[in-house]
Amino acid sequence: KRASQPAHFRDSMPIQMGRLDANEAYRQGGVVTPPKLFGIDAVEIVRATSLAIRRRTELLGPTSRHDALTGQLVAALAARPGLPNHWSECWIDVQLGLAHLAAGQPAQAKTSLQRSLLAAGQFDHPLTGVALFELGRIALAEGNLREAAGYFEEATYSAAYYGDIGVLEEAFRQGAVVHLLANPKTVYAPLPEALAWANRNRYRQLTASLLVSLAENQAVLGNTAAADQTLREASGLFKRREFAAGRLGAAYSFVGSRVLFQQKNTAAGDAAVARAMDFMRQG
16 A cells, blocks of 8 residues: 555665775875775665664563663664765664664654655665564554554565565564454455465465464464364475474464364373473573
């Protein structure tokens, strides 16, 4: 429902190293480094830095707002370390919004993230999906389910366009959670089409995550047979893959336990819960 259009960004952008004016180095001593232009993948640097800020906040939890580095991060980004009145300011705004979230300042984060959605005031960019996803999380924390659902859905479109499969998986997972919180009578509508798309593109982890969300939704609706079949379909994706030992594997075990309990198979359900709890204790 957003009216913006996605822009194309080059994989390599020039950055200048060295100094045009070497007089100071000649006068005071030091290394004279002539200016050179190097090509860097600016999009990937900004994406990875933003991901690092997000994951650090998750790992620190409520202690993040009290950590000295968080304050330094907010101060550095608030100083706008980039070209003024340039389209790339949207990337500063994304990272500043993430830093405000790390500092426990959701109101300031929302302002920065909303400002970051468009490059040059009109184009989506590779970090638009990240900003939309975090705006969805803020709306969810505020209890605004309709707004959160809209942000998560929009995040999937932008993330798919720019190939950010990590954000795509998170947005679908959180969208499904919001759907369940709204006490649904149907399956979360985007899941079947998303599953077909992920299968066509051989995104194994995304497919596994979507299947787990679909099975959970089916179990909540009381459709135990369908949930069991969906989990059986997902089981092959978890064999000999690293993500089976992570959060997604734990979610698979937990949803499986619910289905087993609905089938009155208490012993197997208890074992599945134990597998999920093993990750929760260690992960």
